[in-house]
Amino acid sequence: MKLAVLTRFLESYAPLNYQEDYDNAGLIVGQAEMEVTGVLVALDCTEDIVDEAIFLGYNVIVTHHPIVFKGIKKLNGKNYIERVVMKAIKNDIALYAIHTNLDHVHNGVSGEICKRLGLKNPRILRPKANLxxxxxxxxxxxxxxxxxxxxxxxxxxxxxxxxxxxxxxxxxxxxxxxxxxxxxxxxxxxxxxxxxxxxxxxxxxxxxxxxxxxxxxxxxxxxxxxxxxxxxxKLQQVGAGMVGWLEQGMDAPEFLSFLKDKMNVQVIRHTQALPKKIRRVAVCGGSGSFLLPDALAANADVFITGDFKYHEFFDADKKLMIADIGHFESEQFTSNLLVEIIQEKFPNFAIRLTEHNTNPINYFI
The missing domain is CATH 3.30.70.120 (Alpha-Beta Plaits)
Known part of the structure; x- marks a missing residue:
């Protein structure tokens, strides 16, 4: 199968024009007409991921995060980005990223969180305009x-x-x-x-x-x-974050324990627990602090995302609970989602989830 067949499918699932202006989703390295020997899926593209693809004999790596965000003026291996790109080119490996365009579709990154938490009637938190x-x-x-x-x-x-x-x-x-x-x-x-x-x-x-x-x-x-x-x-089915309902309300300690288990996290940074049952839940995979006003407007009881800064926690203003589970942790199941949708479309295709954990953050507990 040619790479163009795979990329056309991925871009029908999450069109490239759904991505943010700053993003770099799409085919970063490789040629659309190359024959695919296999696809390795990961959240991030690191040197270890490229080495794993070489070992497997796979010539396509699909990741959520693009290895290249900004323009590269030189390729001399001075940093990990240049080394990854150089190694991929040297070994005829295509690099493809499906980032904020996957964040913005209903069955994308935030949708996967909703599914894992069992949220009912999920809808987009901030629908996207100009589509x-x-x-x-x-x-x-x-x-x-x-x-x-x-x-x-x-x-x-x-x-x-x-x-x-x-x-x-x-x-x-x-x-x-x-x-x-x-x-x-x-x-x-x-x-x-x-x-x-x-x-x-x-x-x-x-x-x-x-x-x-x-x-x-x-x-x-x-x-x-x-x-x-x-x-x-605004296109109501496309946009950032999602909000849905728990089948039954939980108090804050019960919910945080539930969240820790369902999202497989070690640490949750959160604001003060509020004296009410948590029922309406807003979520955003990755860095979602920009959606706090939308979560408040949606009357969410809790907002789950990653990368909140210290002073941003104050903005909850005791109106909801912020639950910061970490950037990687909120997106860790995105790779599984990509494997599932590709396998469903191409059931006889060689595709594998990476064996490497690409989270650059470690916790001492």
Missing amino acids: LKKLVTFCPNAQAMQVRAALFHAGAGQISDYSECSFNAEGYGTFKGNDHTNAFVGERNVLHQEPEVRMETIFLAQDERKIIVALLENHPYEEVAYDIYPLDN
Whole structure:
């Protein structure tokens, strides 16, 4: 199987345009047309991970965190990033990262935490904007159904659990073609008035090319009039963090013990326990302190994430409990998730979870 087949699948699960601007998800090292001998999955790409791939005879490493965040101007092995990249290139190993784009999908990093905690009715904590666009086009009445069907087939018109959504209004279009036209209706050099349907439908930004191709291939006019508008509407199924409900409320000590067990953590840094049952739980894999206002707005009883700074704990203001379980610990099951989704899609494919623990932090207890 070519690497492009694998990356296309991963990017259909977590599209690259879902990542944050600072991120570097996608194919970092390697060529899309290379034949894959096997995939090693890890949270981070270190020299030990590359050595493990070499030992296994696998030529693709898929990680959550990108080994390269910023531009590299030189490759001389002066730090671990350069050494990893150099070793991967020398041994024809592709490096692929699926980072904040995986953080932002409903069945991604935070979704895995929700699943492990058994949270009910989880939803995105901070939905992402600028992912939706609207298409407006005009079509003769007789061909409107065909054009709509083609647009829906290409992915337009999906709103949450509803599909084939559109708005349609009848009116009249006018045009006059010159001697070089070959119009579907009307005569050259004669003003024509045609009963038309104005169609409006939304689509995901990453599907724009497919939508336009479907429109142009199925519309009867020689010149197709259409408008595309970016939308500020937030996509409720995509974004940072999640919030859901415990099946039964717990007091703080019981919940912290439950959290420690379910997330396999040694230490939990937390704010003062509040005198109420914990029922509504907000989560974010990785560094999630930026979502504290969203957790508060969602009336969460506890917010679970990693990398809170000292002064940020005060911002809980006795309105919820912050439970900092650590960056690695909150994302440690992401590798398992990646193995599961790849194996489900490619059941006969050689894929393995790393044997190395890449957590750079150790605890003395």
